[in-house]
Amino acid sequence: MKNKKIITQVLVLLCIIITASSCGNKPEELAMKENRKEEISVIELSPEQAKIIDLKLGKVEMKDLSGAIKVNGMLDVPPQNLVSISAPLGGFVKSTELLQGMKVTKGQVIVVMQHTDYIQIQQEYLETKSQLEYLDLEYKRQQELSKENVNSQKTLQQARSQYESMLAKNSGLKSKLMLVGINSEKLTSQSIQNSISITTPISGYVTHVNVNIGAYVNPTDVMFKIVDTEHLHAELTVFEKDIPKIKLGQKVRFTLANETEERIATVFLIGREISEDRTVRIHCHLDKEDMELLPGMYLKAYVEAGTKSLPALPDQAIVNFEGKDYIFVAGKEVNHYKMLEVTKGISELGFTEVTLGNELSSQTMIVIKGAYDLLAKLKNSDDEG
Helix, strand or coil: CHHHHHHHHHHHHHHHHHHHHHHHHHHHHHHHHHHHHHHHCEEECCHHHHHHCCCEEECCEEEEEECCEEEEEEEECCHHHEEEECCCCCEEEEECCCCCCCEECCCCEEEEEECHHHHHHHHHHHHHHHHHHHHHHHHHHHHHHHHCCCCCHHHHHHHHHHHHHHHHHHHHHHHHHHHCCCCHHHCCCCCCCCEEEEECCCCEEEEEECCCCCCEECCCCCCEEEECHHHCEEEEEEEHHHHHHCCCCCEEEEEECCCCCCEEEEEEEECCCCCCCCEEEEEEEECCCCCCCCCCCEEEEEECCCEEEEEEEEHHHCEEECCEEEEEEECCCCCEEEEEECEEEEEECCEEEEECCCCCCCCCCEEEECHHHHHHHHHHHHHHC
8 A cells, every 4th residue: 555655646747847848848848949030031141142133222212102091993974975876856877877986076967857847847837837837917907997996805815815825836846846956947848848957055975875877766775975075084982081181272183994904084073962882982084085985984093192201121022921911120130131010001202101110210221123033032031951
């Protein structure tokens, strides 16, 4: 019994020693890992290698960067520059030569329509015109007779009523003729026509052709759409939180899809309604008109919201690795460079705002040229490790 107690005590003592030994190694392992991590983020170059990649050092500079707001939008035209062409009284398409993309000028005939209703309106107009002339003479005759007390007041009122009723009917038919482009002043019984010509009220380009010869169209059907691209504007969609930063007259830099050329516009109007997705429409005028642009083109824009003096580095000094941004700073030892993570801010004119951490100061020497070469060498060293 006594031997069993001694054996148990020995086993417990051994467990305590093993546990203590194991725990004692953890700080050493952690220190080794930290040293390894520190070694991975530091790279050494020989003078020859630095010369080959043309490595250059510099410091963080204070740059005047604009607090640009990034937004999306599209090109559009004012309502008066976009026309939908319809047949006011309906009818059949007799002829048209329009194709999508064709240029038209104001007053040009774009489609000829025909319908028996056109004949009927002209016939009715000529009939009412003839009757109106008779009723006008009759009304004047009854007025003269009334002055001499020859006729009754009732007869005069009847003559006036018939005259005014026919006058209203004649005026309505005259307006209908004007609506379809028929000059009522030149209309005679020998000049009645079964077709009408529809002209374009603006100059521009045909964007939609929805009819063909022989097709019947209702008065509400849109046959063609014509757009005048001379006064395109940019419609931007700005989030509610950014609206206080937008002011009239601010400059907007934008690029179209698949284009690198930067264009300039100016904020002209700010919408007064917030949509369901919490955005506001901003209307901008292009500083330079371009007839090659088309309404509906999507764009990406930056609205300049004032300039600030901010700590910045050249864009090429900042590299991205595994989703994070880094720079290389000169180490304490010669030709040693350490990779440090930074937070980027505004980018403009080849410079990017950086937030300096505790390890950086305005006097820290930073690699401003050759950072990508250092990153490549560092990754190769890491892979070999």
